[in-house]
Amino acid sequence: MREIPRPQFDQSLRSHNAKRVSIIDAAANVFCREGFGGANIDLIAAEAGVSRQTVYNHHGDKENLLSAVVSEITERCNARSFAVLGTFPDHPGDLEADLVAFAVRLNKNCLCDRDGKFLRKLIQTEGERNPQLFASWRNEGPGKIWSALAARFARLAFSGHLEIDDPDAAARQFLALINADLQLPMLLGEPLGEDQLKASATSAVRTFLRAFGRRVAASSSDAPAIPA
């Protein structure tokens, strides 16, 4: 609704942009804590360390600010998710250990971090009222990430490390399992310890491999096969 004046030089643009980001961050925090209806622009401005007018100068009205926040966080979150996906153990040494480490990375950087929590919360509260707000999240986020993860699992199956019928289902179930023990603490907003993340991932991967690992040795948790 309102023109954002563009400063001509980098120096001032950086300061301008720094404020923009700081407003987005503060707004994310407040929207997340209070919900959209309960959020208050004065509080956002105070938390961002700027005046209320500056918030309006940058992002227009409240609805627009929410849009900007969602776009920003979605982008950040997707970038991190694909970065973590890039560390998937395509050529595992110790499959179990490698998958556990991968699961911990995924949880810590994408699912259980501040941005992930924020997105989940916001989608749940505002998703029904504003479906188009999260359309890009849905298309660019879970859609692509899940199928990318499924592709990685399919490759592990092809190379003989796993036995998988439906890689898409396996990917969904992998994600569900690595979150099984963390959902309650996350729901209640409790901070997650490093050891908790590790324990959850370990238990999840063990079950995942009992279901989809190669049926070579019977019950022990030895790494199965295929050195190179």
Next chain:
Amino acid sequence: MREIPRPQFDQSLRSHNAKRVSIIDAAANVFCREGFGGANIDLIAAEAGVSRQTVYNHHGDKENLLSAVVSEITERCNARSFAVLGTFPDHPGDLEADLVAFAVRLNKNCLCDRDGKFLRKLIQTEGERNPQLFASWRNEGPGKIWSALAARFARLAFSGHLEIDDPDAAARQFLALINADLQLPMLLGEPLGEDQLKASATSAVRTFLRAFGRRVAASSSDAPAIPA
């Protein structure tokens, strides 16, 4: 804060109580849709078909109304959960089919129904600001239900139908698996079809049994063992 006068006879008590329930229901809907901050008492009164004053007469202020709603829904939800737990297949005929049916019941009546969705949403939005509000939910709900489910699985393991090391972890993972395919639609508020529930449960139980079923036959999905 305010005395609720008690009528002396059933006739009027029923009407009184009917209004009470109808207010709770409407409040649940509105709180769920708009969040606590965005909820509006006039709207709740209108949706309940009573006047605003009646809302105040019954439940005092807004905070108090939220308390009442949470208690009511928690109680309902727990009652249903334990009822469903009572249908756990302790003496399975076809283990896979029985577990699938049980998972569908659990999802349909406890996790994915209106009350379950409401509680999850509300805990996520208001849990951090009001931890004591959900204390009873936490103690009476997930705590007891999870351990009860774990006990059932332990029994199945003892009777030779499953191979489980840690029944508590298995119970948590069972719940995580049967929700794996439903989380995204639920997050977005999409209605869940009967077929969707069934497909999700089938896929989840198949994986669960690959992980924890008895290692008798190798790969097929036949029911394994122990007729009576």
Next chain:
DNA sequence: AAAAAATTAGACACACTTGTCTAATTCGTC
């Protein structure tokens, strides 16, 4: 039918929020 209790509509004061506006001030560039 009379009395008591519950409900209703409406008005009300009070507080809060949004979004705009203005004048003063700071910041960075020329």
Next chain:
DNA sequence: GACGAATTAGACAAGTGTGTCTAATTTTTT
């Protein structure tokens, strides 16, 4: 130092929501 753009504090109108109150009405009990 002078200039322009960005920021700030503060006031402001309009709208909205809460919680209370009163008088009228309905419902239920005696």
